[in-house]
Amino acid sequence: MTERSSHHDTFIIERDIDAPPNLVFFAWANADAKAQWFTAPADKWELIERHLDFREGGTERLKGRWQSGTVSDFTCEYRDIVPDQRIVYSYDMHHNDKRLSCSLATIEFTPNGQGTHLKLTEQVVHFDGYPTPEDRKTGTEKLIDMALAFIISQKAEV
Template identity: 50%
Template sequence: MSQHSVTHATFVVERVYDAPPERVFRAWADPAAKARWFAGPEEWENSAFELDFRVGGREFNRGGPKEGPVHTFEARYHDIVPGRRIIYAYEMRLDGRRISVSLATVEFTPEGKGTRLTLTEQGAFLDGYDNPALREQGTRELLDALEAELTRAPANA
């Protein structure tokens, strides 16, 4: 696109998982677990994944459909409270072109024997390449994949 624009939006997605907060948090913190569920649709290929889960640490994920385009997620962790909260800023690129910059907060709250996860994202969607509705849909799909990971993995994983 030749015109420069920005659309600002905030959305909140909540889920309740049948696992304690420490276990749901661990699925975000453990590189092997996160690589399984934070990967896009099944038919996508992932070409790179790195997770340095600490305040100041970086996460990098690149992949997409075989025929393209290449999606790149690059995040920096700003706040981590084990079992309670994660705050990170990230940018998304599509074939190398920055399409958005976001701040995300993930909160883990005990609910019965499970966990209420609340993800709040504040995004700047750039030049018409991405939009808030698509990002929220993708976030919901990733949280579905997290649920499948929690169901698949043994409780002590």
């Protein structure tokens, strides 16, 4: 019999970005933009499926295979969207069809001078002995930093 467990965690990530809220929001809302940063390194990961239906009730999926053979699968539903201000979504993470966690995430975009203050709050339940819940925050911080690099590159092109 498999031992069942759950571990609850909440973390907050904040960043100040030298770009207006509409540009920062766009990085999450636009499928082509999000595909530029919400991914894994191409030399370590192969895309299996990607789609984004960015609207309340819409879904997102990002599924890929790592060099190790592990398949990661992010499935999301958007719960609340206030353009240029807030995104709330729930998501599950799977590895090889095993559900690792279920999360509720809120991203807030607040004007800060000429830029934006981004605040991501995530409430997560890790299931059945997920080995290191700290990895979720670290991975999310890396993704946020990739989004910020993308946003700054887009701002430079404008």
